[in-house]
Amino acid sequence: xxxxxxxxxxxxxxxxxxxxxxxxxxxxxxxxxxxxxxxxxxxxxxxxxxxxxxxxxxxxxxxxxxxxxxxxxxxxxxxxxxxxxxxxxxxxxxxxxxxxxxxxxxxxxxxxxxxxxxxxxxxxxxxxxxxxxxxxxxxxxxxxxxxxxxxxxxxxxxxxxxxxxxxxxxxxxxxxxxxxxxxxxxxxxxxxxxxxxxxxxxxxxxxxxxxxxxxxxxxxxxxxxxxxxxxxxxxxxxxxxxxxxxxxxxxxxxxxxxxxxxxxxxxxxxxxxxxxxxxxxxxxxxxxxxxxxxxxxxxxxxxxxxxxxxxxxxxxxxxxxxxxxxxxxxxxxxxxxxxxxxxxxxxxxxxxxxxxxxxxxxxxxxxxxxx
Amino acid sequence: xxxxxxxxxxxxxxxxxxxxxxxxxxxxxxxxxxxxxxxxxxxxxxxxxxxxxxxxxxxxxxxxxxxxxxxxxxxxxxxxxxxxxxxxxxxxxxxxxxxxxxxxxxxxxxxxxxxxxxxxxxxxxxxxxxxxxxxxxxxxxxxxxxxxxxxxxxxxxxxxxxxxxxxxxxxxxxxxxxxxxxxxxxxxxxxxxxxxxxxxxxxxxxxxxxxxxxxxxxxxxxxxxxxxxxxxxxxxxxxxxxxxxxxxxxxxxxxxxxxxxxxxxxxxxxxxxxxxxxxxxxxxxxxxxxxxxxxxxxxxxxxxxxxxxxxxxxxxxxxxxxxxxxxxxxxxxxxxxxxxxxxxxxxxxxxxxxxxxxxxxxxxxxxxxxx
Numbered sequence: 217x218x219x220x221x222x223x224x225x226x227x228x229x230x231x232x233x234x235x236x237x238x239x240x241x242x243x244x245x246x247x248x249x250x251x252x253x254x255x256x257x258x259x260x261x262x263x264x265x266x267x268x269x270x271x272x273x274x275x276x277x278x279x280x281x282x283x284x285x286x287x288x289x290x291x292x293x294x295x296x297x298x299x300x301x302x303x304x305x306x307x308x309x310x311x312x313x314x315x316x317x318x319x320x321x322x323x324x325x326x327x328x329x330x331x332x333x334x335x336x337x338x339x340x341x342x343x344x345x346x347x348x349x350x351x352x353x354x355x356x357x358x359x360x361x362x363x364x365x366x367x368x369x370x371x372x373x374x375x376x377x378x379x380x381x382x383x384x385x386x387x388x389x390x391x392x393x394x395x396x397x398x399x400x401x402x403x404x405x406x407x408x409x410x411x412x413x414x415x416x417x418x419x420x421x422x423x424x425x426x427x428x429x430x431x432x433x434x435x436x437x438x439x440x441x442x443x444x445x446x447x448x449x450x451x452x453x454x455x456x457x458x459x460x461x462x463x464x465x466x467x468x469x470x471x472x473x474x475x476x477x478x479x480x481x482x483x484x485x486x487x488x489x490x491x492x493x494x495x496x497x498x499x500x501x502x503x504x505x506x507x508x509x510x511x512x513x514x515x516x517x518x519x520x521x522x523x524x525x526x527x528x529x530x531x532x533x534x535x536x537x538x539x540x541x542x543x544x545x546x547x548x549x550x551x552x553x554x555x556x557x558x559x560x561x562x563x564x565x566x567x568x569x570x571x572x573x574x575x576x577x578x579x580x581x582x583x584x585x586x587x
Numbered sequence: 588x589x590x591x592x593x594x595x596x597x598x599x600x601x602x603x604x605x606x607x608x609x610x611x612x613x614x615x616x617x618x619x620x621x622x623x624x625x626x627x628x629x630x631x632x633x634x635x636x637x638x639x640x641x642x643x644x645x646x647x648x649x650x651x652x653x654x655x656x657x658x659x660x661x662x663x664x665x666x667x668x669x670x671x672x673x674x675x676x677x678x679x680x681x682x683x684x685x686x687x688x689x690x691x692x693x694x695x696x697x698x699x700x701x702x703x704x705x706x707x708x709x710x711x712x713x714x715x716x717x718x719x720x721x722x723x724x725x726x727x728x729x730x731x732x733x734x735x736x737x738x739x740x741x742x743x744x745x746x747x748x749x750x751x752x753x754x755x756x757x758x759x760x761x762x763x764x765x766x767x768x769x770x771x772x773x774x775x776x777x778x779x780x781x782x783x784x785x786x787x788x789x790x791x792x793x794x795x796x797x798x799x800x801x802x803x804x805x806x807x808x809x810x811x812x813x814x815x816x817x818x819x820x821x822x823x824x825x826x827x828x829x830x831x832x833x834x835x836x837x838x839x840x841x842x843x844x845x846x847x848x849x850x851x852x853x854x855x856x857x858x859x860x861x862x863x864x865x866x867x868x869x870x871x872x873x874x875x876x877x878x879x880x881x882x883x884x885x886x887x888x889x890x891x892x893x894x895x896x897x898x899x900x901x902x903x904x905x906x907x908x909x910x911x912x913x914x915x916x917x918x919x920x921x922x923x924x925x926x927x928x929x930x931x932x933x934x935x936x937x938x939x940x941x942x943x944x945x946x947x948x949x950x951x952x953x954x955x956x957x958x
Contacts, residue, residue: 310796310939313789319931320939324887331887363737363788366762375757386746387771391737391762393792400758417734418684421764425681516695516702560690568681568691 227306227399230357233350234303241283241296251283253295256348256488263487265536270496272482274348281345291342297321297332298342299350305358311395313360314340348488355449360394365447367392368424369435371406379404382435387424392437394446396453403458411435411454412501412576413443415466415475419559419571426572435460442475448493451479455495462495463585465576468503469519469556470528473547476500481537499585501576503557505549510584511562511575518555525556542586598677598770601728604721605674612654612667622654624666627719627859634858636907641867643853645719652716662713668692668703669713670721676729682766684731685711719859726820731765736818738763739795740806742777750775753806758795763808765817767824774829782806782825783872783947784814786837786846790930790942797943806831813846819864822850826866833866834956836947839874840890840927841899844918847871852908870956872947874928876920881955882933882946889926896927913957 237253244251255278256262262275283292301321305312312320318336325332333339347354354361366389372381375393382390393400412434414420420438423429429436435454439447455462464479466472480498482490504510508518521529532538533547550556562571579585608624615622626649627633633646654663672692676683683691689707696703704710718725725732737760743752746764753761764771783805785791791809794800800807806825810818826833835850837843851869853861875881879889892900903909904918921927933942950956 305939308939311792312934312939313792313931315929316789316793316931316934319888319929320934322887323885360789360792363792366734373757375759378755378757380755380757384749384751385761386744386749386751387764387766388746388762389764390756391759393758393760395758418687418731421682421684421731421734422687514694516693517690558686558690560684560687563683563687563691568676568679568683 227309227356230306230350230352231303233352234299234306237299237350238296245283250285251292253281253292253345253349254278255281255345258344258348258485258488260484263484265481267536269491270481270537271490271494272484272487273490274488294321294333294338294342295345298339298346302343302346302357302359306356311358311360314343314354317343317359344488353489353492355395355397355445358395361445363391363394363446364440364444365392365438366390366420367435367437367450369406369411369429370408370433371435372404374402374404376400383430387421389424392444392446392450394444396446396450398453401450401453403454406435406458407433408435408458408460409433410461410463411437411451413447413451413462413464413479413498414438415441415464415472416559419465422563422569423572426569428572428576432577439475443479445489445493448479448495452493452495455497462498463501463580464498465501465559466503467556467558468505468507468550469558470525470532472503473500473532474528477532477535477537497587499587501579501585503559503562504584504586505546505553507575508553508555508557513557513561517561518553518557521550521554521556526551540586546586598680598727601677601721601723602674604723605670605677608670608721609667616654621656622663624652624663624716624720625649626652626716629715629719629856629859631855634855636852638907640862641852641908642861642865643855643858644861645859665692665704665709665713666716669710669717673714673717673728673730677727682729682731685714685725688714688730715859724860724863726766726768726816729766732816734762734765734817735811735815736763736809737761737791738806738808738821740777740782740800741779741804742806743775745773745775747771754801758792760795763815763817763821765815767817767821769824772821772824774825777806777829778804779806779825779829779831780804781832781834782808782822784818784822784833784835784850784869785809786812786835786843787930790836793934793940794943797940799943799947803948810846814850816860816864819850823864823866826868833869834872834951835869836872836930837874838927838929839876839878839921840929841896841903843874844871844903845899848903848906848908868958870958872950872956874930874933875955875957876917876924878946879924879926879928884928884932888932889924889928892921892925892927897922911957917957 241251257277257279262277264275266273281292282288301317318339322333368382368385368389370383417438417440423436454460464476466475482494529547529551562575612622627645628648628650633648635646637644652663653659672688689710693704739753739756739760741754788809788811794807825831835847837846853865900918900922933946
């Protein structure tokens with residue numbers, strides 16, 4: 217959708233869009249017309265891979281949500297409630313959670329036994345409707361998701377007015393918040409040469425403890441599995457604004473590859489936010505199936521692929537962004553070998569710091585990554 | 588167990604204990620005796636509530652683990668492997684995860700098809716055996732658990748040599764590491780009057796965004812549900828070393844009360860570490876069942892108790908530390924009301940910051956807590 221701005225809206229711009237939505241509905245009602253919302257369809261049928269941009273995007277199809285329609289009236293009302301609730305948050309300059317918004321909007325309609333919302337499962341998709349209809353992100357609507365992940369490295373940031381030197385964060389690190397828009401987080405100065413996103417918390421601890429980021433001048437982030445929105449968005453900003461390469465370090469299994477894939481191209485479920493989250497230039501630095509031989513990982517440290525692993529890997533062979541030869545080779549070798557490996561397999565019997573002192577430096581030096 | 592030191596061992600002291608274990612085994616073997624380990628029993632039968640200390644403790648019963656015994660030989664070998672592995676970590680000054688230790692110790696015994704360990708489920712309990720046998724904690728053995736939780740407040744700490752002002756941590760906060768022993772984390776100076784431990788991440792964000800900790804001069808920590816070991820240990824150190832009161836803010840449901848209970852008295856599963864983790868002086872500041880009336884929380888924002896909630900609450904009525912009248916009143920009222928509430932129920936329809944501006948200040952002022 218070439219016309220989609222997909223974010224970067226200031227609070228003022230977001231309020232204007234929310235007001236525009238309300239005004240259109242009010243005007244239709246005044247003119248005796250049926251108030252209608254045009255909501256882009258968030259389904260596989262309306263998702264496509266944009267080859268040029270190399271991200272998963274939402275298409276142009278929309279569905280109409282009518283006020284005067286028995287099947288749609290409740291959802292229409294809910295959409296208006298969510299938009300009004302978000303407007304209140306943006307105007308107050310405060311942020312809140314999806315659950316909090318649900319609670320704020322939940323009430324029994326006067327004179328009825330009907331609730332505006334019964335479960336959060338009802339309000340969450342409505343929030344996504346509002347995001348996609350207004351071409352804005354939930355973070356811009358001042359709604360936050362779960363927080364996970366921490367970050368250290370030779371970079372000084374400003375977070376809500378506090379200047380923080382991420383080279384002096386000890387063993388804990390700076391906890392990455394859910395909302396990392398430029399209005400909250402600014403990059404002050406840095407000496408980083410690249411960003412390293414690590415799937416596993418325990419591996420990040422090893423990299424931090426060994427001060428890998430100091431020696432290598434890089435920013436290390438951990439995502440605790442599939443990175444939450446805050447981490448993905450922050451990584452994208454680091455890459456785009458500071459022009460840094462991104463390396464992704466995950467387990468050698470279909471889940472690890474899927475994490476890399478989402479970081480790089482976005483996901484089908486959240487295709488409408490790819491432009492704000494995806495990093496098409498992301499490089500896969502490991503663990504590669506070929507590392508088993510290259511780094512002599514013992515057979516007893518590998519784990520047999522199960523049926524689900526095999527079918528997930530076969531699916532990935534068909535992904536448009538895995539069509540390059542090296543990726544086909546990688547995926548086919550995983551199937552042929554019949555095994556997967558965790559990053560921890562690198563730390564056995566040898567030096568505890570093998571991964572930071574030998575594995576990664578050698579892979580970087582020999583440019584042994586896939587993109 | 589009055590003789591239990593339960594921690595506070597320096598690396599040197601821990602190495603001495605690990606070496607003592609190995610020496611005893613080697614000497615028995617040299618004398619032609621059957622090497623034997625005496626391991627305190629970690630089961631409900633050997634757990635008791637210490638009224639005087641007000642914590643759940645391990646009793647004095649032990650079980651013998653014999654080397655020359657077909658049923659025990661493998662576990663004996665595994666115990667020695669874990670102890671040797673930990674010694675290596677402590678000596679190198681590095682830390683690692685439970686999973687990493689499993690990988691390091693896993694291998695096929697030469698000339699056999701027998702693995703030292705097949706699954707991490709085998710090595711984890713052995714680690715607990717070593718902890719309890721040596722009267723040391725896994726953190727002292729340089730093993731870390733999962734990390735969760737963040738912290739801000741008017742306190743400056745030193746973490747691995749870096750001085751960090753937790754009053755200048757922006758929206759993210761300092762990520763609490765898993766190992767927070769005095770060798771890693773030191774308290775430099777502070778102006779805090781109390782510590783507030785918040786169950787829910789989203790609620791912590793509200794408290795941080797509203798700069799509640801600045802206005803109230805308190806340290807706020809979030810635990811993301813049941814606090815991980817690092818958070819519990821850090822809270823205990825803040826309370827003991829800085830002589831600060833601790834308030835715990837949780838949902839009004841059996842799970843929230845259980846979280847409070849574990850923070851205060853320790854858990855049955857991990858009774859052997861109560862002395863290092865439990866904070867008997869912890870105060871329950873909310874959400875109380877009586878807050879529903881006190882703060883006029885609408886009926887449609889409460890959730891009906893289910894069968895499990897009822898039976899959990901009835902169990903808690905029998906806990907020794909819930910025998911005080913106000914606690915019995917609290918628990919019985921929850922059963923009588925038939926409903927539970929989430930902290931988010933406080934933010935509806937009123938001011939978004941009701942919880943930080945009215946609810947908590949009033950409860951503190953009126954001393955409306957339970958302990």
